[in-house]
Structure formats: structure tokens, C-alpha cells
Amino acid sequence: MTGVSQATVSLVLNGRADADVRIAPETRDRVLQAIRSTGYVADPIARRLAARHNRIIGVFTYEPVFPTGTGDFYHPFLVGIEQCAEQLGCDLLLFTSAPVVDGRRRVFHEDNRLRLADGCVLLGRSLDHHELTRLVAEGLPFVSVGRRDDAGGPVPYVGADYPAATAALVHRAVGVGHRRLAYVGQGDGPTGPDRRPAPESHADRLRGFTAAVAATGVTTRHEPTADRSPADLLDALLDAGVTAAFVEEYADGAAIAGLARERGLSIPGDLSILALGDPTRPAPTDIDFSGFRIPRRQMGWQAVEVLTTLLEPTGRSEIQRLLSCEPVDGATLAPPAGSGRSTK
Amino acid sequence: MTGVSQATVSLVLNGRADADVRIAPETRDRVLQAIRSTGYVADPIARRLAARHNRIIGVFTYEPVFPTGTGDFYHPFLVGIEQCAEQLGCDLLLFTSAPVVDGRRRVFHEDNRLRLADGCVLLGRSLDHHELTRLVAEGLPFVSVGRRDDAGGPVPYVGADYPAATAALVHRAVGVGHRRLAYVGQGDGPTGPDRRPAPESHADRLRGFTAAVAATGVTTRHEPTADRSPADLLDALLDAGVTAAFVEEYADGAAIAGLARERGLSIPGDLSILALGDPTRPAPTDIDFSGFRIPRRQMGWQAVEVLTTLLEPTGRSEIQRLLSCEPVDGATLAPPAGSGRSTK
DNA sequence: TCAAGACGCTAATACGAATTATCAAGGCAG
DNA sequence: CTGCCTTGATAATTCGTATTAGCGTCTTGA
Numbered sequence: 001m002t003g004v005s006q007a008t009v010s011l012v013l014n015g016r017a018d019a020d021v022r023i024a025p026e027t028r029d030r031v032l033q034a035i036r037s038t039g040y041v042a043d044p045i046a047r048r049l050a051a052r053h054n055r056i057i058g059v060f061t062y063e064p065v066f067p068t069g070t071g072d073f074y075h076p077f078l079v080g081i082e083q084c085a086e087q088l089g090c091d092l093l094l095f096t097s098a099p100v101v102d103g104r105r106r107v108f109h110e111d112n113r114l115r116l117a118d119g120c121v122l123l124g125r126s127l128d129h130h131e132l133t134r135l136v137a138e139g140l141p142f143v144s145v146g147r148r149d150d151a152g153g154p155v156p157y158v159g160a161d162y163p164a165a166t167a168a169l170v171h172r173a174v175g176v177g178h179r180r181l182a183y184v185g186q187g188d189g190p191t192g193p194d195r196r197p198a199p200e201s202h203a204d205r206l207r208g209f210t211a212a213v214a215a216t217g218v219t220t221r222h223e224p225t226a227d228r229s230p231a232d233l234l235d236a237l238l239d240a241g242v243t244a245a246f247v248e249e250y251a252d253g254a255a256i257a258g259l260a261r262e263r264g265l266s267i268p269g270d271l272s273i274l275a276l277g278d279p280t281r282p283a284p285t286d287i288d289f290s291g292f293r294i295p296r297r298q299m300g301w302q303a304v305e306v307l308t309t310l311l312e313p314t315g316r317s318e319i320q321r322l323l324s325c326e327p328v329d330g331a332t333l334a335p336p337a338g339s340g341r342s343t344k
Numbered sequence: 345m346t347g348v349s350q351a352t353v354s355l356v357l358n359g360r361a362d363a364d365v366r367i368a369p370e371t372r373d374r375v376l377q378a379i380r381s382t383g384y385v386a387d388p389i390a391r392r393l394a395a396r397h398n399r400i401i402g403v404f405t406y407e408p409v410f411p412t413g414t415g416d417f418y419h420p421f422l423v424g425i426e427q428c429a430e431q432l433g434c435d436l437l438l439f440t441s442a443p444v445v446d447g448r449r450r451v452f453h454e455d456n457r458l459r460l461a462d463g464c465v466l467l468g469r470s471l472d473h474h475e476l477t478r479l480v481a482e483g484l485p486f487v488s489v490g491r492r493d494d495a496g497g498p499v500p501y502v503g504a505d506y507p508a509a510t511a512a513l514v515h516r517a518v519g520v521g522h523r524r525l526a527y528v529g530q531g532d533g534p535t536g537p538d539r540r541p542a543p544e545s546h547a548d549r550l551r552g553f554t555a556a557v558a559a560t561g562v563t564t565r566h567e568p569t570a571d572r573s574p575a576d577l578l579d580a581l582l583d584a585g586v587t588a589a590f591v592e593e594y595a596d597g598a599a600i601a602g603l604a605r606e607r608g609l610s611i612p613g614d615l616s617i618l619a620l621g622d623p624t625r626p627a628p629t630d631i632d633f634s635g636f637r638i639p640r641r642q643m644g645w646q647a648v649e650v651l652t653t654l655l656e657p658t659g660r661s662e663i664q665r666l667l668s669c670e671p672v673d674g675a676t677l678a679p680p681a682g683s684g685r686s687t688k
Numbered sequence: 689t690c691a692a693g694a695c696g697c698t699a700a701t702a703c704g705a706a707t708t709a710t711c712a713a714g715g716c717a718g
Numbered sequence: 719c720t721g722c723c724t725t726g727a728t729a730a731t732t733c734g735t736a737t738t739a740g741c742g743t744c745t746t747g748a
Contacts, residue, residue, distance in 0.1 A: 005728050010706055020708090022726055039452070039478070044460040045392050046704030049733045055441065056457075064430065066423040079410040085440045086408065091457055092438040096430045097399065108383070113400075113435055116388040134383070349698050354736060364738090366696055390734030393703045 001034045002027075009035075013042055048116075053311070055090045057081075057304060058117030062104050062124035065094050073280040073296075077123055077145055080300025088308065093117050107131045114140060119307045121145060121300075125280065126199035143307045145299050147200050147322065156310060156319040158303040162201060162276070163208030165292040165325035169246065169274050170212035172327075177335040178244040178272065182221045182237055183209045184256070185248025185276075189224055205248055205276045230255035234263075237271065243336035244272040250279035250289070257287050257332065268334035275332075277325070290330030295323045345378045346371075353379075357386055392460075397655070399434045401425075401648060402461030406448050406468030409438050417624045417640075421467055421489055424644025432652065437461050451475045458484060463651045465489060465644075469624065470543035487651045489643050491544050491666065500654060500663040502647040506545060506620070507552030509636040509669035513590065513618050514556035516671075521679040522588040522616065526565045526581055527553045528600070529592020529620070533568055549592055549620045574599035578607075581615065587680035588616040594623035594633070601631050601676065612678035619676075621669070634674030639667045 002009075004027060011021055012031040034040070048054035059065065059081060061074065085092050093116060098105040107114070107122075108131055114120060119141035127144060132151035135142050147159030173181060187206035188198050206222065213220045223236055225248070234256050237245055247253035253275045257267045267273055267287070275291035302321055309317065346353075348371060355365055356375040367375075378384075392398035403409065403425060405418065429436050437460060442449040451458070451466075452475055458464060463485035471488060476495035479486050491503030517525060531550035532542050550566065557564045567580055569592070578600050581589055591597035597619045601611045611617055611631070619635030646665055653661065 006705075007707080007728060007730095008726090010704095011727095014706080016706095022724090024726060027726080039482075041454065041456055041459070042706095043704050044457045045389055046733090047706080048389050049393055049704080049735095050706040052733080054457075054460075056437070056460075064423075064426055065436075066419060066426045075410060079408075082408055082410045082438070082440055089441045089443075091441045091460075092409075093400070094426070094436040094438065096426055097433045097435045099433075110385065111388075112385055113388045113398075115385070116398075116400075116435075138383075350735080351698060351700095351737080352696090354734095355697090358736080360736095366694085368696060371696075386736095387734050390703090391736080393705095393734080394736040396703080 001038075002030045004031060010042075053118045055088075056093050056117040057085055057090045057307065058093045058095060058114060058120035060095045060098065060105070060107055060120055060122050062127070065096070073278065074123060076296035077300035077303075080297040080302075081121055081304055082300075083297075084301040084304035088304070090304075095120075104128070108134060119143070119311055121303050121307060125201065126196070129197070141307065141310045143303045143310065145303045147204065147320075149200055154319060156306055158299050158306055158321045158323065159204075160201070160277075160294045160299065161322040161324045162204035163211065164322075165327075166205045166208030166246065166276055167212035168327065169276070169290075169292060170209060170216070173244045173246075173272065173274065173333060174216045174218055176333065178218070179336070180219045180240065180242045180244070181209075181213060182223055182240065182242040182245045183248070184223045184233060184237070184245050184252060185225050187222055187224065187248070189226070191226060201277075202248055205246075209246055225249070225252055230259045234259055242271070244274060244333070246274045246276055248276050249281070250275050250277065251281040251283040253289060254279075254283040254285035254287060257289075258285065268332045270337060272334055272336070273332045275328075275330075288331045290328060290333035292325040292327050294325055298323055345382075346374045348375060354386075397462045399432070400437050400461045401429055401434050401651065402437045402439060402458060402464035404439045404442065404449070404451055404464055404466050406471070409440070417622065418467060420640035421644035421647075424641040424646075425465055425648055426644075427641075428645040428648035432648070434648075439464075448472065452478060463487070463655055465647050465651060469545065470540070473541070485651065485654045487647045487654065489647045491548065491664075493544055498663060500650055502643050502650055502665045502667065503548075504545070504621075504638045504643065505666040505668045506548035507555065508666075509671070510549045510552030510590065510620055511556035512671065513620070513634075513636060514553060514560070517588045517590075517616065517618065517677060518560045518562055520677065522562070523680070524563045524584065524586045524588070525553075525557060526567055526584065526586040526589045527592070528567045528577060528581070528589050528596060529569050531566055531568065531592070533570070535570060545621075546592055549590075553590055569593070569596055574603045578603055586615070588618065588677070590618045590620055592620050593625070594619050594621065595625040595627035597633060598623075598627040598629035598631060601633075602629065612676045614681060616678055616680070617676045619672075619674075632675045634672060634677035636669040636671050638669055642667055 008023065009031055011023055012028050013035065044054060065078065082092065095113065097113065098107065099109050122142055122144045127148060129151060132148060132155060136151050136153040136155060142156065144155055144157040147157050148155040170181065183206055185205065186198050186202045188203040190197055221240055221242065223233055225233065245256070247256065253273050257273050260267055260271060265271065273289065275289035277292065277294050302323065306319065306321065352367065352371070353375055355367055356372050357379065388398060409422065426436065439457065441457065442451065443453050466486055466488045471492060473495060476492060476499060480495050480497045480499060486500065488499055488501040491501050492499040514525065527550055529549065530542050530546045532547040534541055565584055565586065567577055569577065589600070591600065597617050601617050604611055604615060609615065617633065619633035621636065621638050646667065650663065650665065
């Protein structure tokens with residue numbers, strides 16, 4: 001149209017004005033005019049092939065991004081991811097094509113599209129260790145939402161500071177008089193018939209619990225939840241004289257609390273229940289649990305932030321971030337039954 | 345590694361076994377072995393550049409995909425879109441980078457990434473007419489979720505059959521004795537200071553209402569909602585002796601019903617209220633509205649289906665689909681006050 | 689004996705832009 | 719008149735894959 005070469009169009013299109021690249025103003029205008037009148041847009045694919053990056057952020061989730069269930073645990077993370085991406089002018093690529101093997105999606109498979117994006121955000125309660133190792137080994141830019149143990153090298157992540165939040169909760173409970181505490185959940189134990197290692201988020205909670213408890217000298221137990229019914233758990237807690245139960249899974253807390261009330265027990269009168277985070281499974285309950293809130297939106301947002309720093313050639317500083325959780329007062333923590341300024 | 349050419353690797357990688365492409369089994373094995381040991385995966389970008397398609401479906405929304413508000417109207421559409429994409433082995437590209445101009449995202453802008461995907465699904469209550477026209481004109485493969493008027497040509501869509509659903513509701517109301525009906529909503533009137541045309545979904549409802557009513561010969565009114573308070577609307581309905589109000593927007597219905605009950609009126613005793621679809625805005629209410637349900641998940645799913653047929657070279661059949669809405673009995677429809685087998 | 693396939697693979701090219709080395713023309717000083 | 723610099727643009731190359739025409743040799747059938 002304008003009689004100039006493809007190279008010139010490219011230069012004009014990208015507004016190049018370096019010292020060693022000069023375009024006469026009138027030529028530039030002619031080209032711009034033609035671009036405007038035709039609505040020409042450079043093919044993003046060819047562009048990426050040449051430029052090696054394209055402002056696309058991959059999002060990999062081990063479950064569907066848009067779950068059907070009501071207890072929508074991942075949604076807030078994605079809100080944060082989208083908001084940050086929007087501000088950065090990045091598109092999001094959801095790897096919905098990842099095939100499901102053994103009940104979970106796989107990052108790596110023949111024909112994976114990882115390299116279509118500049119980098120990826122990984123989302124899931126627990127990430128497959130082999131896949132993580134490979135991601136690290138291949139040097140693919142990615143950030144995990146949620147803290148991860150090393151996998152052949154440090155894993156970039158933005159996580160929640162479960163140890164601190166759990167410890168703070170322990171101190172609150174001890175502060176109001178509790179002396180017999182229990183941790184209810186998987187903790188750091190393996191799970192299932194294939195004995196998969198516990199997700200970091202669970203182990204972190206138990207670690208925070210254990211550390212805080214060690215400093216206060218109170219009596220504690222750990223009630224693993226694997227394959228146990230709420231009734232079984234409640235019995236175990238009561239038998240042991242536990243007055244404050246710290247439940248890893250919100251839904252377990254709801255089940256135990258509901259059952260206790262059915263039996264005529266008072267929550268928190270007879271038993272305080274502390275929820276170590278938000279519901280990850282749908283948990284129909286009207287109970288206002290005491291505990292803490294996971295900063296999910298911020299985690300998503302900051303994961304994208306960290307990813308962008310990874311993508312910059314300039315040193316990859318602060319690859320791992322832990323965000324603190326907001327305490328929730330709630331209505332399931334109260335001084336234990338026989339505590340009229342009695343203990344200690 | 346194997347001493348074969350790049351072309352051979354490509355052929356092996358794609359499992360080509362045509363008559364005119366032959367690879368010796370042992371060569372094939374050698375190459376496969378090398379691929380496996382290195383974990384080599386073809387660059388999806390280069391692949392797309394050569395092949396002209398890449399099993400990526402673009403998703404364009406005029407609002408954030410992951411909204412913060414609770415009344416999450418778009419979510420079910422996206423669930424359907426994701427489920428279909430997953431089954432097809434397609435990835436989803438969310439155009440979060442689209443710049444916001446005049447309060448809404450723009451499909452077209454310099455540097456848009458539309459052509460990165462094979463085709464797009466468009467989501468939004470109303471789509472910008474100029475953009476639609478351009479999409480049609482440029483022949484970009486896309487499907488709208490929600491019926492759209494022609495835009496310089498037929499627009500591919502998967503919509504809800506609002507006329508039929510609304511008409512059915514009218515017949516139900518008339519069937520139980522209502523003779524004075526009102527349509528509460530925008531209908532086909534323009535909106536706002538810039539007088540944007542009404543979205544098709546609103547006009548369709550009013551059309552169904554008008555058509556059904558014409559066949560029954562009852563008395564009706566249309567109460568536009570623009571800038572009017574619930575109190576104003578309620579007054580107008582009562583003054584006119586309306587016994588059944590068909591509300592376009594669920595939230596308006598909730599507001600009117602709430603107000604009516606505050607005033608000591610009975611719903612549906614004194615006034616039946618029919619909701620013409622699901623809440624599009626957060627509407628805190630515990631009222632179980634009579635009306636119908638929009639098949640949102642199916643609409644999303646089928647939009648992807650239609651898109652894939654568009655992408656096939658074989659004739660583009662059934663480009664427009666209307667899905668029927670499921671009636672909801674609810675608790676806000678009852679015979680009008682003075683109807684003891686009296687009328688007609 | 690000869691033409692026609694079968695066989696297994698590769699060189700060359702296309703895809704659409706970004707980038708770089710290079711070129712021609714003109715101006716200017718010596 | 720020569721040599722050098724500036725200006726403005728382009729030809730050629732690159733990115734990594736898919737695709738196709740075509741290579742030489744060996745079989746097969748008539």
C-alpha cells in the first residue's frame with residue numbers, strides 16, 4: 001500500500017526510534033495511516049516467535065478452574081491473578097487441555113503448551129513433586145501459589161504464613177485458659193493408599209502448632225483424620241479431656257461442631273474449635289468459626305508479581321514470599337469449662 | 345542426537361503414517377527414544393505459526409472473568425465453557441489485557457491477541473455493536489453467548505429462549521386468573537445518557553411478554569425501570585391495579601418484593617412477582633421467586649461446540665442456537681386476590 | 689529388458705514478524 | 719575531486735516447526 005518494505009512497517013509499528021533506526025516522519029505517517037485504515041494488527045504468534053515473549057501468563061490448576069461446587073476455594077486466588085494480569089496488560093492462558101492421569105491434571109505431557117506463555121502460575125493444594133522438580137530443572141519460569149518444599153532447588157512461591165497464624169491462635173487459646181489442646185488433621189503424615197506426602201500447607205500448620213505449644217508447656221495431642229468419622233474424632237477429643245481443638249480442615253470442624261451440638265454439647269462452652277483457614281471443601285454450616293483467614297486474593301496477585309520479576313533479566317530477587325493471615329475472632333473460642341481463674 | 349533431519353523428527357513427532365510419508369520402524373524408534381529421554385516438546389508457537397491453528401479458544405468478557413461480587417452471574421457460563429474445552433483438549437485464553445475504554449473492555453485495540461486463538465467466545469450482557477460488526481466483517485471465528493441481532497450479517501450465538509420462557513410464564517399467570525399484568529424493566533428502550541440500545545436479552549423478554557399477552561387479551565402495562573426507585577415502581581403497579589408483575593431484573597424484583605412486605609403487603613397474596621431469569625446482580629433475598637432459570641452452563645458448553653463447528657472447513661451449519669429455559673415454580677405466583685372462580 | 693513403483697529420508701520452503709548488516713544518495717570539508 | 723559522515727530505507731536472516739517435492743536404489747511385473 002505504501003510502497004515500503006515489511007521491515008519498515010515493523011519498525012513503525014513498534015515505534016522504534018533508536019539512534020541506528022531512523023524513519024522519516026512523513027514515511028512514518030504514511031505507514032501509520034495505512035495501519036489505521038486497514039486495522040492491521042501484527043500476528044501475535046509470529047511476533048512471539050521472533051520476540052521470545054508475549055505477555056501471556058499461563059495458569060495451571062490441578063482441578064478445573066471454574067469448579068461446580070459451591071465451596072469455591074480457588075476463586076479468590078484467581079480473582080487476584082486476574083486483577084494483577086489486567087493491570088500488567090497480560091492475558092491469561094488456562095491449561096484446560098492438561099490430561100487427567102490418576103485423578104489429577106498433569107503439567108507435562110506430550111504436546112504441552114507451557115512455552116506458549118512467558119511463565120506460569122501453579123495452583124493446587126499439593127503439587128506433584130516430580131513435576132515440580134522438572135519445572136525447576138528445566139528452568140521454566142513459574143510461581144506456585146502456596147509454599148512448597150525444595151524440589152531439586154528452591155521453588156518460587158507466594159504462600160500463607162500458616163505457622164505464624166497457627167501459633168498465634170495457640171497463644172490466644174492458651175491465653176484464655178486452655179491447657180489441653182489437640183491438632184485435628186493430617187499434619188505431616190502421608191495420606192492414602194499410595195502414601196502421598198502431606199501437602200506443605202498441612203505440615204506447616206502442625207509445625208506452627210507444635211512450636212507454639214512447646215513454648216507454653218501445655219498438654220497436646222495430634223488426632224489424624226484419615227478415614228475417621230466425625231463421631232470417632234469427637235469421642236477421642238472428649239475422652240482425652242481436650243478443651244480446644246485446632247482443625248486443619250474447615251469442613252472437619254463443621255462436622256465435629258455440628259455433631260457435638262446434636263449431642264447437646266455446647267460449642268465453645270464444652271469445646272472450643274479453631275479453624276486453621278477458610279473452607280477448602282463445601283461446608284454447609286452457619287457456625288462463625290474462630291481462626292484465621294488466608295489472604296487468597298493477595299496471594300494470587302503477588303504470585304503474578306513474583307512471576308514478572310522472574311521474567312525480568314535483572315536479578316531474581318525475593319522469589320519466595322509468605323503473607324500473614326488475618327485473625328478471625330469468631331464465636332467458637334471461649335475459656336474452658338472449669339476455668340474460674342483456676343489454672344496455673 | 346540421532347543423526348536424522350529436522351523433518352524426520354517432525355514426522356515422527358506427529359506420528360505421521362500416510363502413504364507418502366514413510367519412516368523405517370527402527371528409525372522411528374530411535375527418534376522416539378531420543379524424544380523421551382530429553383523430554384522434548386515441540387514449541388507450540390512455532391507449531392501454530394506453521395499449522396495455522398492451535399486448539400486454543402479465546403474467551404472475551406466485557407467484565408472481569410473472576411468477579412469479586414457475590415452474585416456471580418457469569419460463572420456458570422464459564423463452567424460450561426471450561427468443561428467443553430477440557431473435553432475437546434483445548435486451552436482457554438482469557439483476554440484480560442483488553443484495555444478498558446468508557447467503562448468497558450475493548451475487543452479491538454492495537455496489539456490485540458485475537459488471532460492467537462483459533463476462535464473466540466464472547467460473553468457479556470450487551471456486546472458493542474461496532475465491535476460485533478467488525479468481527480463479522482473480518483470473518484474472525486467467534487460465538488456469542490447470548491442472542492445478538494445481526495451486525496452486518498448473522499452473528500453466531502447460543503442464547504436463551506427468553507421469548508418462549510416469558511410467554512410460558514404469562515400463560516401460567518393468566519391460567520391462574522391474572523388479568524392485569526405488568527412488565528417491569530428496560531425492555532427495548534434505550535438506556536443511559538448516551539442512549540445505548542437495550543440488550544437483546546431485555547428486548548427478547550418484552551417481546552415474549554407482548555406476544556403472549558396479545559393472544560390472551562388481558563390488560564398490560566410496561567413500567568420502565570430507568571432511574572426509578574423500587575417505591576416508585578411499586579406505587580405505579582398498585583395504582584394500576586396490577587396483580588402480576590414480570591420483572592426483567594431479579595434484583596429489581598427482590599427490591600420490590602422486599603418493600604411490599606415491609607409495607608405489610610403479601611407476596612404473592614396481593615401481588616404476584618415473576619422473575620424473568622437468574623440474578624445478574626447480587627440480590628440479597630430469601631424469596632423463592634417463581635419464574636424460570638437460564639441454562640447458563642449449557643449455553644457456555646454449546647457456545648464452544650458451535651465454535652468448533654465454525655472452525656471446521658465443512659459447512660458451518662446451525663450457527664445460531666436458542667436453548668429453552670427451565671420453569672421454576674417458586675412461591676411468588678398465586679391466583680390474584682379477588683379470584684374465587686370469578687373471572688371470565 | 690524396461691518402466692513403474694516401493695522405500696526411507698532430506699533439502700527446501702512457508703508461516704509472519706523482529707532484527708541487523710548494508711546500501712545508495714546527498715551534504716560537507718579539505 | 720576525494721573521502722567521510724549522515725540520512726532513510728531495505729535485503730537478508732532469524733525464530734522452530736509442518737509440509738512437500740524429489741532423491742537414488744531396489745523390486746516387481748509385463
